[in-house]
Every structure is written in structure tokens, then in C-alpha cells.
Amino acid sequence: MAATGVAAWAGGLVALLVSGRGQAAVLAVAVAVLLLLVRSRRPSLARLAPAVVGWLLVAAAVAASAGLRGAAVADGPVARLAPMRPAVEARLVVTSDPRPLQGRYGERMLLRGDLTALAVRGQARSVRAPVLVVGDAAWADVELGSTLRVHGRLAPADDRDRAAVLTTAGHPEVLAAPSVWWRGAATVRASIRDAVSARDGPERALVPALVTGDDHDVPEQVQTDFRTSGLTHLLAVSGTNLTLVVGFLLLVGRWCGVRGRWQYLLGALGIVGFVLLARTEPSVVRAAAMGTVALLGLGGNGRDRGIRALGVAVTGLLLWDPWLAATVGFALSVLATAGILFLAPAWTAALGRWLPGWAAQAVAVPLAAQLVCTPVVAALSGQVSLVAVVANLLAAPLVAPATVLGLFGGLVGLVVPAAGLALGWLAGACAAGIVAVAHRSATLALPAVEWSTSAPSLALLTVLCAGLAVLLGPLLSRRSTGSACCLLLGAVVVVPLPSPGWPPDGWVLAACDVGQGDALAVRAGPGEAVVVDAGPDPALVDRCLDRLDVERVPLLVLTHFHADHVDGLAGVYAGRRVGEVDVTSVRDPAERATYVAGVAGETVTATYGSTRTVGDVTLQVLGPPPGVSAAGGPNNASVVLLVEVRGVRLLLTGDVEPEAQAALARAWPGLSVDVLKIPHHGSRFQDLDFLRGLHAGVAVASVGEGNDYGHPSAEVLDPLADAGARVFRTDHDGTVVVTAGDPPRVVTED
Known part of the structure; x- marks a missing residue:
């Protein structure tokens, strides 16, 4: 049945991702293979022909479902x-x-x-x-x-x-x-939130995320820590949620005397209730299916039963919704479940030779799931987590009570609110432990290593993971080699290892590659940097500062409150001490200014014309001028900084547009710099006379690859290059680093 699931998945991928001619070629190859098997003189191969016919029929059924569903949508x-x-x-x-x-x-x-x-x-x-x-x-x-x-x-x-x-x-x-079902589910979801309302920390938002996947209010910092430590799956509805909830329901049922077929009915009702509570979106139904497979894999002969159930679940899900075949969530769910069914039992037995059974299973299950999913996670994040297995191992004992207590706190709270609050408080205490594990794991010396997302690099990683899957069984079966593996992983994670050639010696400015947004770091001293803007992705901001060895941020400047300059703010705070936070006087848009206040606390309005020194860095505020208002737009209210560090002059311009640029030219005549951060990601709306008049030898556009805004514009980059500037852009060059010198030298990440 596992092969049937693979065939169904392949049929969905071919239908969704391969063109018409490509589909014909795939079909021709499949038919050729079938004919070779039928005409083979080897009985073992000939006996495969009926199975191959079945697999082809399943693949064709999923492909046909995708075609019919796609036609109904696209041609309607x-x-x-x-x-x-x-x-x-x-x-x-x-x-x-x-x-x-x-x-x-x-x-x-x-x-x-x-x-x-x-x-x-x-x-x-x-x-x-x-x-x-x-x-x-x-x-x-x-x-x-x-x-x-x-x-x-x-x-x-x-x-x-x-x-x-x-x-x-x-x-x-x-x-x-x-309907009454949806209203009932909404009432329970609200009661779960009420049950943990007595808690003040991030666990107050984490418990609803664990129970129902409702992660709306989980702080950015916590989400960043979960991503780095490999615990992100806890913030989304997964098969684990259903396994915990329905598994506990079945245990209660047995305690109450429910046996035989009644247990199957109780389990089915639990699954339906879970789906209603977590919503009937495709990701939830997928998670419910994988959780059901995990439940069937428990107990005697569970592995074989679970593998058969996995094949049926994959086929059924893809016939119901063929588009799942091309989604990352589906791939991760199926791969994690397959890893647990195929690898975890043998590794549990190997570890069981020198560890207690519960400890062997606690190590083998997250290790199997993580190893199988590693290539897909690396393709998404550009990282291979080194702490994920340990973090999941430490968090696992807390996940079950936090989830179950959170759910029953919400249910009991509908009848006896005080009892619901008590259960919710206990659930929050367990969730606080999970938050602590995630934060501690994310702030270790080397929680993850960067990995290229190119096809050859990912293929190499897949081969390495497959090799590890083969070797780990024998290695883990012996106390000496198993302990050595654990010690080696611990040493790599805890002991800082230098990143060869990065950051470059004498660096003074880094324009971080954070997608469509700005995040700049100016080196103020060993382990210190002044950070200007932090958007839009906390994980990318955190990773850039980590690679620059920035441990302290004595000054953080947010030029204005647009999301692409502030939404990665939590990444600056990830494991770092942050000092004063300076902002523009125009709090627009208001909701992002509120978000900044929630993360950073007290802020200081940058004073026009003021000069200050932070370590090796001297900063002068050139804009916005007094009296600037929201009428001119948030971009023109950007804080503009003239920075000098180790003899290199930088102009950091936020998103100022032509009107504000012209005002800068009038207020600061004769201004010249070594390095220009091109305003507004290289938008075509610029005062080119002002930009050319700066005589910058280096110009950097901080921009996201394939953005919808047309940034950066050749109408801006070409005139700057013609004026003598070396032009760099983060979407092509990665993080751009300027080092001290006369003239300054530029080193790029890519």
C-alpha cells in the first residue's frame, strides 16, 4: 500500500507540474516499463506487472481528478x-x-x-x-x-x-x-483562549496554537525561536495534535469501560470533533489523516497496519484534493509519518539495547521524522537545523500535557469557568517550558548551518540523509558509538565554530539580504553593531546578524514604520541585548507603530541635525526636518542618517522620495559620501541630480528577488553606474558588505 501512495503522489505531481507533452512522455515511459515487465522471462519481474498496472491506474485516477478539478475552476x-x-x-x-x-x-x-x-x-x-x-x-x-x-x-x-x-x-x-457545528466549535476555541487568560507570557498565545493551530497572537520572537530550533510544526495543526487529543480520548474511554467497536466509534467522533475545532481546511484534513495513520500504527503489528494506512491516506487525500500533491505541508506530513513508521521502530530497538524503552522511543521518533524531512526543510529555509532533534526531545514531554490540558480546560470552562482556568493555568505552565526550550535552543552557538537551496546541494543533502538512515541503526545499537554521536552533536551545537571568511575582516556596513525590505548593520565594535531598519522577516534578520557575530545592538534606528522596515524587528532581539530604539516622528501606519512599541517598548524620536557617537560609529540625523507630517507620506518622513565609521562615509536614506531628496539637497549642499544606500529599494521615483551629486563610489539597493514593484529600476541603477558608482543589489548579490579602505572594498555573499 505504501507504493500505491507513492503512485498517487506521482500522478498528482505530474498532473500539476508537468506540461502536456511532458505528461505524454511520462505515460510513454510508464507503458514501456510495463511492457518490459510483461515480456520479461524472469518470473519475479513478470509477477510485478499486475501491481504496476494497479499503480498506474491509481496515478491516472489522481491525475484525472486534478485535471477535472482544474478545468472546473479555470474554465468556469x-x-x-x-x-x-x-x-x-x-x-x-x-x-x-x-x-x-x-x-x-x-x-x-x-x-x-x-x-x-x-x-x-x-x-x-x-x-x-x-x-x-x-x-x-x-x-x-x-x-x-x-x-x-x-x-x-x-x-x-x-x-x-x-x-x-x-x-x-x-x-x-x-x-x-x-451552522450550529461551526458556532459550537467557535465557542470552544474562545473558551480555550479564556482558560489561559490568567497567564501573562507568550504561553497564553501558545496553548491555542498547540490545540487548534490558532497562532494569530503568538509573538514574533517566539515564532523566530521556534523556526530556528525546529519546533515550528507545533504552531500549526499537525497529526501530532490529533494523535494526542484522540489518543487521550480513547484512554479515557477505556477507563470508562468503552471496548471493542465502540472504541472505533469514539475515535471517529474524536477525529470529526478535532477537524471541526481546527477547521476543515485542506491542511487540517491532511493533518487529521496523518494523525489517524499514527494512531493505527500504535500497538501490536502497528507498523504494518500503519504503513498500509499511510498508503490509503495519501491516495484518499489526493483523490479528494489533488492540489495537496504540490504543497510543502503535505510533503512534510507524509515524510514525517513515513519516517516514524519505517525508521523509528528499528532505531528504537537499537537504542533499547542500552537505554530504557521510553528513552529509546523518545530519541528515535523525532530523529526519524527530522532526518526524513531535512531536505525539504532546507529547501525552504536554507538551513539545516542541528538542534531540532534535541529541542523536540526536550519539548515532547511538555507538548502532550499542554495540548490535552488546554483542550479540556476549554471544554470544562464552558461548564465550570474556575475549573477551566485552573486547567488552563497548568497548560500554560507546560507551554512556558516549551517556549524556554525553543529560546534556549535558538540562542546556542550554532543552532543551524546554512545550506544552499540549489538543486545539486539539495540532492547532496538527500544522499547524505539517506546514508545516515542506513548507518544510524548499527551506530545507535552500541552504547559507545551512540554516546559518541550524541557528544559530537552537542559539541558542534554548543562550541562556536568560525564561519570561514565571514564576516570579512574590517567590515563596516552590511546590507542584509532579507527579501523585499531593509536591514542594515554598521559595525560599532567587537560583537556590536548599530542596526538601521529590520524588515520584513525576523528569521532572515536574525540569521544575518548571527553571521556578522553581532551580540549587542547599542542603537537601533527604524527609519519609518512600513512593514518591510519593521516586521523583522523580533529578529534583532533574538538572543541580543538591544539599547535605545530611535524612530521617525510620523507614526504611520499606526498599526505597525503599535507593533514596534509592543516589541521594543519605549522609543525615542530621532532629533533633526543631532550628532552622536556609538562605539566606532558617528551618526548625524539629516532628516526628516522639523514639522514634517503624515501628509507627505511615511516614506518622506524616513529618518536619514549620515554615518562615518573607520573613515568611511555612508548615507542611509530609508525610503525618501524625490520631494524629500530635493529638500536634503537644499538643506545639506555639497554633501558627498563613499557609500549610498539607494532610497526606496531603487524605485524609479528618485531625484537623480541629488543622487549623482553625492559622488558615491558604492551604491546598494536592498531588494527582494522577483518583487512585484519593479525594484530596482534600471532608470536609477544605470545613471548611478554612469556617474562612477559600483552598484550592488541584494537580490542578485546576497548580503552586501563594505569593508574599510581607501577606496572601500565590497564583499558579497553570493
Whole structure:
């Protein structure tokens, strides 16, 4: 049955990712292999032919399902209308909770839904089409399962499983409230949050994430620590959640005398209740299926039963939703479950020769899941975690009680609120332990090593993981070699190892490669840097500062409050001491200014014209001038810094636009620098006379690869190059580092 699941997965991938000619070529190869098996004179090969026919039929069924579903979405009336971007009135059934999305025009709400009726220019029709809905803040309270009347505009969707994007504003009209099932699930979710309300720390938000995957309020710093330490799976709905909840329910059932077929019924009810509580999105159904496989893998003959169940689950899920085949979450769930079923039993037996059974299983299960998933995780993050197994091992004893107590605290709290608060307090105590494990693991000397995401590098990593899978059994079976492996991993994680050639000797400025945003570090001394801006990804900001060996940030300057300059703020605070935080006088957008205040606490408004020295760094504030207001836009209110460090003059410009640049030219005539941080990621809207007049020998654009804004523009880069500047951009060059010298030298990461 495992081979059947692989065939189903392959059929889905071919249907979704391979063109028509490629699909024909794959089919021809499959038929050729089948004919060779049929005509083979070796009986062992000939006997494979019926199985291969079955696998091909399964793959064809999934591919056909993908084709039919794709055609229904792409060729339907909604998808055909979307390129014309018409204004519409629609009836919408909400199929997901709204999630906040920070965009360039402020916070928006993102949710999924099904259109059931559509009116365009007065002509109404019945439809059935899945759409992505983008609304304003008024949509924050929309309930899953409700039916709405909305007015908005259609646009083409990037996701193939969505017919269109519906953009709307204002309060929608509720035509029908959610069913009693959805209302009941929402009540329990709210009760879980109430049960942990007595806790003050991040565990207050972590318990709902553990129980239902509701991670909306988990602090950025905690999310960063979880990513670095390999515990991110705890923040999303996974098979582990269902295994813990339903497994505990079955134990209670046995204690109450439930036996035989009644246990299967109790387990089925538990699975349905879990899916309702965590929502019926594809990721939740996938997690429920993998959790069911894990439950079937428990007990006698569990491994064989679990492997058969895995094949059935993969095939069933892909027939239900073929688009899962190309999603990362599906790959990680299937691979982790397969690793636990195929590898963990042998490793548990090997470790059991010199460890207690419970300890052997506690080590083998996370090790198997982590090893199998490592190539996929590396492709996503560019890192191979060295602490994930240890962090999961330490967190595992706390996850079960935090999850179970959190759930039952919410359920009991519906009847006896005081008892619910008591259970929630205990769940929060366990969750606080998980937070501590994640933070301690993330702040070790070498929690992860960087790994290239190129195809050859990932292929090499896959081969290394496969080799480890073969070798670990014999190595772990002996006390001496098993202990040596643990000691070696501990030494690598705890003892700092120098990164060859990085950071370059004499570095003074680093423009970090953090995607579409700014994060700059100016070296103030050994282990110290002044950081200017921190966006948009906390993990990337943290990784850049780690590689620069920055342990202390005596001064942090946020030029303005756009998300691409502040949303990675938690990454600066990850394991570092941060001193004063300077900001612009214009607190716009207000929600991001509130976010900054929540992370950084007290801030100081940068004073125009002031000069200060921090270690080796001297900074002068050249903008914004007094009296600047939000009317000119947040970009023009950016803090502009003239920095001198070890004889190198830098101009750090935030996102100032032509009006503010012209004002700088008038206020500071004759200004010249060695290095220019090109304003606004190299946008084409610049005062080129001002930029050329700086006579910078180096110009850097901090920009994300493939961004939607057209940054950086050749209309800006070419004139700067013609004026004598060496132009660098983080999307092509990676992190750009300037070192002291006359002239300054530039070293790039890529």
C-alpha cells in the first residue's frame, strides 16, 4: 500500500507540474516499463506487472481528478470573468477564518470562500467557484461558515485552486449565520483562549496554537525561536495534535469501560470533533489523516497496519484534493509519518539495547521524522537545523500535557469557568517550558548551518540523509558509538565554530539580504553593531546578524514604520541585548507603530541635525526636518542618517522620495559620501541630480528577488553606474558588505 501512495503522489505531481507533452512522455515511459515487465522471462519481474498496472491506474485516477478539478475552476464563469476585473455583487460562503495580511497600503484581511451566486452589470447567475477574498479591517470578525452578500471586484488568482481573487471593502451583509457545528466549535476555541487568560507570557498565545493551530497572537520572537530550533510544526495543526487529543480520548474511554467497536466509534467522533475545532481546511484534513495513520500504527503489528494506512491516506487525500500533491505541508506530513513508521521502530530497538524503552522511543521518533524531512526543510529555509532533534526531545514531554490540558480546560470552562482556568493555568505552565526550550535552543552557538537551496546541494543533502538512515541503526545499537554521536552533536551545537571568511575582516556596513525590505548593520565594535531598519522577516534578520557575530545592538534606528522596515524587528532581539530604539516622528501606519512599541517598548524620536557617537560609529540625523507630517507620506518622513565609521562615509536614506531628496539637497549642499544606500529599494521615483551629486563610489539597493514593484529600476541603477558608482543589489548579490579602505572594498555573499 505504501507504493500505491507513492503512485498517487506521482500522478498528482505530474498532473500539476508537468506540461502536456511532458505528461505524454511520462505515460510513454510508464507503458514501456510495463511492457518490459510483461515480456520479461524472469518470473519475479513478470509477477510485478499486475501491481504496476494497479499503480498506474491509481496515478491516472489522481491525475484525472486534478485535471477535472482544474478545468472546473479555470474554465468556469468566474475564472473567465476575472481578467476583465469587473465590479460584482456576490453571495459568498466563508470557508476559512480571516487572517491579517500586512500590505503596502496597511493591514488587510485574507480569507477563503465559495461563490454561490454572482451578479455583473445587473445580470445574475448561480455559480460554484472557490475564491480568495481580500477585505479591509471590517472583515476581521467574519465567522467561518457564514453566508454573506458582498460587493467587490474580481481579479485573476495566482493559485490554481482558486477561480479568482475578490477584493472588497466595508462590512459585508450577513445572509445566514454559521451552522450550529461551526458556532459550537467557535465557542470552544474562545473558551480555550479564556482558560489561559490568567497567564501573562507568550504561553497564553501558545496553548491555542498547540490545540487548534490558532497562532494569530503568538509573538514574533517566539515564532523566530521556534523556526530556528525546529519546533515550528507545533504552531500549526499537525497529526501530532490529533494523535494526542484522540489518543487521550480513547484512554479515557477505556477507563470508562468503552471496548471493542465502540472504541472505533469514539475515535471517529474524536477525529470529526478535532477537524471541526481546527477547521476543515485542506491542511487540517491532511493533518487529521496523518494523525489517524499514527494512531493505527500504535500497538501490536502497528507498523504494518500503519504503513498500509499511510498508503490509503495519501491516495484518499489526493483523490479528494489533488492540489495537496504540490504543497510543502503535505510533503512534510507524509515524510514525517513515513519516517516514524519505517525508521523509528528499528532505531528504537537499537537504542533499547542500552537505554530504557521510553528513552529509546523518545530519541528515535523525532530523529526519524527530522532526518526524513531535512531536505525539504532546507529547501525552504536554507538551513539545516542541528538542534531540532534535541529541542523536540526536550519539548515532547511538555507538548502532550499542554495540548490535552488546554483542550479540556476549554471544554470544562464552558461548564465550570474556575475549573477551566485552573486547567488552563497548568497548560500554560507546560507551554512556558516549551517556549524556554525553543529560546534556549535558538540562542546556542550554532543552532543551524546554512545550506544552499540549489538543486545539486539539495540532492547532496538527500544522499547524505539517506546514508545516515542506513548507518544510524548499527551506530545507535552500541552504547559507545551512540554516546559518541550524541557528544559530537552537542559539541558542534554548543562550541562556536568560525564561519570561514565571514564576516570579512574590517567590515563596516552590511546590507542584509532579507527579501523585499531593509536591514542594515554598521559595525560599532567587537560583537556590536548599530542596526538601521529590520524588515520584513525576523528569521532572515536574525540569521544575518548571527553571521556578522553581532551580540549587542547599542542603537537601533527604524527609519519609518512600513512593514518591510519593521516586521523583522523580533529578529534583532533574538538572543541580543538591544539599547535605545530611535524612530521617525510620523507614526504611520499606526498599526505597525503599535507593533514596534509592543516589541521594543519605549522609543525615542530621532532629533533633526543631532550628532552622536556609538562605539566606532558617528551618526548625524539629516532628516526628516522639523514639522514634517503624515501628509507627505511615511516614506518622506524616513529618518536619514549620515554615518562615518573607520573613515568611511555612508548615507542611509530609508525610503525618501524625490520631494524629500530635493529638500536634503537644499538643506545639506555639497554633501558627498563613499557609500549610498539607494532610497526606496531603487524605485524609479528618485531625484537623480541629488543622487549623482553625492559622488558615491558604492551604491546598494536592498531588494527582494522577483518583487512585484519593479525594484530596482534600471532608470536609477544605470545613471548611478554612469556617474562612477559600483552598484550592488541584494537580490542578485546576497548580503552586501563594505569593508574599510581607501577606496572601500565590497564583499558579497553570493
